[in-house]
Amino acid sequence: MRGEQEFIDGLYARVDALRGMTEAAVTDALAQGNTPMQARLERDILVAERSGLLAALNAVDGSLCFGRIDLSSGASHHIGRIGLRRDDPERTPVLVDWRADIARPFYLATGHTTMGLRRRRHISTDGRRVTALHDEFLDLGDATRTGHEDPAGDAVLLAALNSARTGRMHDIVRTIQAEQDEIIRAPHRGVLVVEGGPGTGKTAVALHRAAYLLYEHRDLLAKRAVLIVGPNPAFLGYIAEVLPSLGETGVLLATVGELYPGVKATAADTPEAAAVKGRSDMADVLAAVVRDRQALPDPVIAIEHDREVLMLDEGLVGVARERTRAAKLPHNAAREHFEGHILNTLTELYAERVGTDPYDGSSLLDPSDITQIRDELAENPEVWSALDQLWPVLTPQRVVADLLADPEGYVPDEDAAAIRRPVTRAWTVADVPLLDEAAELLGEDDRSARERAERERARQVAYAQGVLDVSYASRTYEFDDKEDEDSEVLSAHDIIDAERFAERHEEDDHRSAAERAAADRTWAFGHIIVDEAQELSPMAWRLLMRRSPTRSMTLVGDPAQTAEAAGVGSWSGILAPYVGDRWEHTRLGVNYRTPAEIMDVAAAVVRAEQPDFVPPSSVRSTGVRPWARAVDDLPGAVAEAVDELTPAEGRLAVIAPRDLHRRLAARLDGVSVDTDPDLTHQVVLLDPRQAKGLEFDSVLVVEPSRYGTSDLYVALTRATQRLGVLHTGNLPGPLAETLG
Ligand SMILES: Nc1ncnc2c1ncn2[C@@H]1O[C@H](COP(=O)(O)OP(=O)(O)OP(=O)(O)O)[C@@H](O)[C@H]1O
Numbered sequence: 088m089r090g091e092q093e094f095i096d097g098l099y100a101r102v103d104a105l106r107g108m109t110e111a112a113v114t115d116a117l118a119q120g121n122t123p124m125q126a127r128l129e130r131d132i133l134v135a136e137r138s139g140l141l142a143a144l145n146a147v148d149g150s151l152c153f154g155r156i157d158l159s160s161g162a163s164h165h166i167g168r169i170g171l172r173r174d175d176p177e178r179t180p181v182l183v184d185w186r187a188d189i190a191r192p193f194y195l196a197t198g199h200t201t202m203g204l205r206r207r208r209h210i211s212t213d214g215r216r217v218t219a220l221h222d223e224f225l226d227l228g229d230a231t232r233t234g235h236e237d238p239a240g241d242a243v244l245l246a247a248l249n250s251a252r253t254g255r256m257h258d259i260v261r262t263i264q265a266e267q268d269e270i271i272r273a274p275h276r277g278v279l280v281v282e283g284g285p286g287t288g289k290t291a292v293a294l295h296r297a298a299y300l301l302y303e304h305r306d307l308l309a310k311r312a313v314l315i316v317g318p319n320p321a322f323l324g325y326i327a328e329v330l331p332s333l334g335e336t337g338v339l340l341a342t343v344g345e346l347y348p349g350v351k352a353t354a355a356d357t358p359e360a361a362a363v364k365g366r367s368d369m370a371d372v373l374a375a376v377v378r379d380r381q382a383l384p385d386p387v388i389a390i391e392h393d394r395e396v397l398m399l400d401e402g403l404v405g406v407a408r409e410r411t412r413a414a415k416l417p418h419n420a421a422r423e424h425f426e427g428h429i430l431n432t433l434t435e436l437y438a439e440r441v442g443t444d445p446y447d448g449s450s451l452l453d454p455s456d457i458t459q460i461r462d463e464l465a466e467n468p469e470v471w472s473a474l475d476q477l478w479p480v481l482t483p484q485r486v487v488a489d490l491l492a493d494p495e496g497y498v499p500d501e502d503a504a505a506i507r508r509p510v511t512r513a514w515t516v517a518d519v520p521l522l523d524e525a526a527e528l529l530g531e532d533d534r535s536a537r538e539r540a541e542r543e544r545a546r547q548v549a550y551a552q553g554v555l556d557v558s559y560a561s562r563t564y565e566f567d568d569k570e571d572e573d574s575e576v577l578s579a580h581d582i583i584d585a586e587r588f589a590e591r592h593e594e595d596d597h598r599s600a601a602e603r604a605a606a607d608r609t610w611a612f613g614h615i616i617v618d619e620a621q622e623l624s625p626m627a628w629r630l631l632m633r634r635s636p637t638r639s640m641t642l643v644g645d646p647a648q649t650a651e652a653a654g655v656g657s658w659s660g661i662l663a664p665y666v667g668d669r670w671e672h673t674r675l676g677v678n679y680r681t682p683a684e685i686m687d688v689a690a691a692v693v694r695a696e697q698p699d700f701v702p703p704s705s706v707r708s709t710g711v712r713p714w715a716r717a718v719d720d721l722p723g724a725v726a727e728a729v730d731e732l733t734p735a736e737g738r739l740a741v742i743a744p745r746d747l748h749r750r751l752a753a754r755l756d757g758v759s760v761d762t763d764p765d766l767t768h769q770v771v772l773l774d775p776r777q778a779k780g781l782e783f784d785s786v787l788v789v790e791p792s793r794y795g796t797s798d799l800y801v802a803l804t805r806a807t808q809r810l811g812v813l814h815t816g817n818l819p820g821p822l823a824e825t826l827g
Pocket residue numbers: 244247248257258259262263264267283284285286287288289290291292645648679680779780781782804
């Protein structure tokens with residue numbers, strides 16, 4: 088142990104030195120005040136890079152190294168959260184990043200397939216102090232003994248699984264299991280589906296996969312960013328610390344409701360409304376709404392121009408509309424074409440009226456007269472008001488709000504009743520894919536943006552020219568001052584012209600890729616990971632697929648836990664429209680969370696509906712039996728059970744139907760209850776949907792007969808240690824059989 092302690096002391100000395108150097112570099116760079124543009128750019132890049140390194144060094148402090156592998160060849164490597172090299176000319180590696188190929192035997196080697204490994208050592212630490220070693224010899228004939236043998240090799244895993252929960256998920260780099268390692272390191276291209284029951288580590292694997300991909304494809308993914316989609320903000324808070332603890336920050340965590348920049352989904356839908364809004368035919372509905380806004384006159388629009396009245400009738404506008412539609416552009420982008428067609432039509436009408444020879448009917452106007460007439464018509468406000476009536480520029484918000492306010496005729500009557508709502512109501516999560524769809528259908532009339540960009544560019548070029556002139560002026564001054572006329576001073580002018588300098592300046596956006604992606608609806612991510620993927624609606628999938636043109640995705644989920652009526656039932660149902668059958672499917676079969684005693688009860692609930700249901704097998708049993716009690720005074724009984732179940736260390740969740748929350752919370756001191764609860768509180772009160780993906784040491788399920796099968800299954804599988812059930816009426820059949 089002393090040897091390992093000395094080694095680890097050496098590693099921390101290296102980390103401290105690196106940290107000191109990095110901090111000094113950042114401070115120095117920031118201290119340089121008004122530097123020229125070029126230098127400022129370089130400085131900002133340095134600051135951004137070094138700050139990332141600093142964050143990684145700080146994040147791994149206290150948990151830097153956790154393993155060591157000794158190979159039959161005599162070589163040995165220490166494994167850690169990040170890789171480190173010595174400060175020697177060869178830059179000798181001293182700590183191997185867990186994601187490097189060389190570290191793989193640490194996770195995969197078995198007595199059967201040793202991968203050249205002689206001994207695997209788990210090193211447990213408390214901060215910088217080594218507290219325990221667990222050795223596993225892969226060659227059973229190995230005579231070397233260390234006194235730290237752990238023949239089963241699972242003491243470290245079981246300690247991790249039994250440890251008190253904190254309300255925040257932790258990384259599992261110390262104990263990644265072989266079946267999980269395969270998925271974490273699977274190739275990055277294409278779609279990979281990871282299916283597994285509760286507690287099989289799907290979320291943990293998804294997060295470690297993100298860290299692995301960022302390590303393995305740093306260049307690509309640092310630029311295009313990785314997106315992780317989770318079911319709700321509380322869940323995202325629960326998993327938020329895992330990647331930073333692995334030194335990775337270039338990931339955007341978001342719910343689908345957060346993927347339309349500028350829109351915050353604060354209202355809630357009924358399950359019926361969410362189901363209707365999530366259906367794939369809503370794409371056709373929105374397309375129909377937009378087409379209907381490309382109107383025809385009823386019956387004519389009269390435009391007064393220069394004392395003449397020009398009549399735009401259905402036929403003339405119909406031709407302009409068909410020609411515009413033939414260009415197959417999104418609605419707003421096509422508006423410029425429509426304007427052109429209508430102006431041509433009006434020009435012809437006017438030219439006929441004023442420029443026809445009364446004797447032979449020929450035109451008296453030459454092309455320059457025609458151009459002038461067209462230009463004058465383009466200045467006529469009546470023309471613009473007709474254009475706005477016939478082909479209005481629309482916003483996605485307008486289109487969706489109008490549809491929801493008046494959905495009759497677009498969807499069947501009972502669906503219309505489910506989704507109808509006032510124009511002013513706040514957005515819901517299910518509205519976000521509709522807004523995104525509408526944004527695609529509308530595109531942008533980008534003329535003004537183009538003009539603005541042109542003006543901005545001219546401004547930047549002028550500014551850059553100014554900067555270069557200043558540097559040129561100072562060069563002349565320097566030369567005048569110097570005796571040596573031949574001295575070569577390269578100024579900015581010699582290496583860059585104003586145009587290119589301005590371009591550089593444009594790139595002067597040092598937000599990380601993840602930050603830029605969060606603000607850009609049309610961002611194409613390098614990789615997308617979707618957790619609880621079974622819950623997403625077809626419309627949500629359309630949105631996500633637009634964000635992943637390369638279809639580089641990892642989808643994790645469990646169809647047996649599907650709660651949303653809008654959720655897509657099968658993986659092929661989700662994927663066929665986008666990748667056909669070109670996707671991989673893998674399964675995780677071991678439950679690391681729920682002890683066997685609790686899993687038996689939860690499995691019985693699903694088996695009552697699906698007799699051939701096979702639950703994941705629990706990796707451990709605790710000998711503690713879950714219980715159920717019939718009670719009269721529910722709030723009183725809940726308060727008592729909370730006292731009984733709250734662990735000395737760790738967390739308890741009370742899972743109860745939402746309408747009971749207020750009454751129950753009144754009897755529970757210091758409980759966190761909210762639409763976005765604080766999961767680090769010792770006791771939290773949740774409804775079953777909020778409990779999705781989370782875990783606690785103890786769980787108290789209240790009134791189970793009020794949940795559907797999948798919600799009950801989720802609620803029952805959240806505990807790592809103890810489960811209690813309270814009910815006022817009858818217990819659901821399978822619970823009565825297993826707990827009664
Ligand atoms: N290899 C491992 N080593 C240590 N802990 C693990 C390992 N795999 C999973 N766990 C732990 O098991 C628990 C369940 O993992 P996770 O939440 O990823 O499961 P899940 O499959 O996403 O579950 P659910 O579908 O119920 O949300 C977590 O506490 C996780 O840290």
